[in-house]
Amino acid sequence: MNRSKPIISLFVFLALFVYSQNTYAQVYNFTKGWSVGLAGGATKFHGDLTDRSSFLDETPFSAYFYKERKFAGTFILEKAISPYFGIRGMILYGSIEGSQKASDENFEADYFDYTLNITLDFTNIILGPDGLRDYRIFGFVGMGLSHSNTIKYNTTTGKIVSGRIGQNNMVETIGPIGIGFSLFPNREVSYSFESSLHIVHTNKLDRTPIVGTTFESVGFISLGVVFNLFPSDAHVRHRNSFEGRSNDPSIRAFNKRRRVVMRTQRNRKAFKKLRRRGR
Numbered sequence: 001m002n003r004s005k006p007i008i009s010l011f012v013f014l015a016l017f018v019y020s021q022n023t024y025a026q027v028y029n030f031t032k033g034w035s036v037g038l039a040g041g042a043t044k045f046h047g048d049l050t051d052r053s054s055f056l057d058e059t060p061f062s063a064y065f066y067k068e069r070k071f072a073g074t075f076i077l078e079k080a081i082s083p084y085f086g087i088r089g090m091i092l093y094g095s096i097e098g099s100q101k102a103s104d105e106n107f108e109a110d111y112f113d114y115t116l117n118i119t120l121d122f123t124n125i126i127l128g129p130d131g132l133r134d135y136r137i138f139g140f141v142g143m144g145l146s147h148s149n150t151i152k153y154n155t156t157t158g159k160i161v162s163g164r165i166g167q168n169n170m171v172e173t174i175g176p177i178g179i180g181f182s183l184f185p186n187r188e189v190s191y192s193f194e195s196s197l198h199i200v201h202t203n204k205l206d207r208t209p210i211v212g213t214t215f216e217s218v219g220f221i222s223l224g225v226v227f228n229l230f231p232s233d234a235h236v237r238h239r240n241s242f243e244g245r246s247n248d249p250s251i252r253a254f255n256k257r258r259r260v261v262m263r264t265q266r267n268r269k270a271f272k273k274l275r276r277r278g279r
Contacts, residue, residue, distance in 0.1 A: 032230060033080030039194065039224025042069040045098040046197075047216035049107055049152070049206035070095040072111070072220060078119065083129040086119040088140055090176070092198065096148075096218055098206055105161060107206050109150035111218060112169075113198060115176050117142030134184045139177075146174040146200050152207040162207040172202045182226070190226045195219075 045068065046052070057064040072094020080086045091114045099106035117140040123133065148170050151163035178196025185191075198220065203213040 033086070034229040035076075035078050035080075035190075035226050036229060037074075037076040037078070037192065037224050037226035039074045039076070039192065039222040041072060041074075041194075041220055041222030043072045043094055043096045043111070044069055044219035044221075045096045045206065045216070046219060047098065047206045047208075048203065048210045048213060049098045049100050049103070049105060049208040051100055051102075068097050068099065070097055072222075074220075074222060074224070076224070076226070078226075083124045084121050086121070088117040088119050088142070090115050090117060090142075090144075092220065096205075099155060103208075104155045105152055105208070106155050107150055107152040107208075109148050109205065111146065111148050113144055113146035113174050113176075113218075115142045115144030115174060115198075117176060136182050136184075137179070138182065139179045140196075141177045142175070144174050144176070146172050146198070148172075148200075148205055150205060150207045170202070170204065172200050174201065175199045178220075188228055190228075192224045192226055193222070194224070195221050 044065075046058075050068075052058070052064065056062050059065060072092055074093075075091045076088060077090075078086055078088040091112075093112045095109060096111050097106065097108045119138055119140045121136055121138050123136040123138070124130075127133075149163075149167060150170070151165070152161045153159065154161050176196055176198045178194055180192050180194035182190045182192040196219070198218040200216050200218065201214070203209045203216055205216040205218075
């Protein structure tokens with residue numbers, strides 16, 4: 001029950017957040033702004049059982065950056081709720097590994113997590129919605145649960161040091177945070193590159209608990225494709241959504257009165273010009 005409290009709190013927050021975005025409720029109603037995506041990429045473990053020596057090891061300029069990577073895939077379901085924000089459900093499934101020469105140990109783990117996230121469209125936030133823009137830079141942050149099954153080995157002998165085959169999964173809360181870049185060649189599909197860090201609330205992901213450490217994490221770099229479920233409304237993900245007439249009766253009535261007033265004023269000006277010419 002303790003693990004579910006953060007998830008429940010996040011759902012309540014998201015419900016209030018969506019309600020606060022009611023300015024865009026007409027365009028971003030429940031049937032519009034949906035997309036589904038698939039992505040694949042490489043994981044990277046960040047924790048105690050590694051040979052990481054400095055921050056530079058986490059950059060592409062280090063050979064360590066490319067080592068001990070495993071494959072993982074994601075399934076994404078996203079709903080736009082305004083030009084600037086959205087809600088994303090994400091499932092990540094794959095494996096992770098790590099090793100340490102000093103201890104002569106390594107581990108392998110099956111890893112699975114499911115999260116609920118808030119997405120932010122930085123391009124629209126900074127530059128404003130643009131109907132001609134065919135790209136976006138976005139970020140996301142959220143919360144969820146992770147399931148992992150880890151076995152640690154002695155690197156030299158290959159014998160199991162900790163864990164066993166068939167053991168129960170370890171379940172922990174998780175907080176993903178990431179940034180991505182999308183290209184929109186058309187309304188039906190988009191291509192994305194993402195880099196994220198899935199922060200797990202445990203120091204036992206590698207079966208090497210160290211006193212004083214509370215979190216370990218799984219890095220994930222991926223390439224993916226996203227399909228808009230309603231192509232005619234795909235522009236609501238990243239473009240200016242107010243491109244048509246309103247269906248709200250009060251707005252339509254106001255616009256009608258405004259057209260009448262503008263037409264009357266235009267006629268008066270034209271009549272005055274005719275009178276001046278007649279003189």
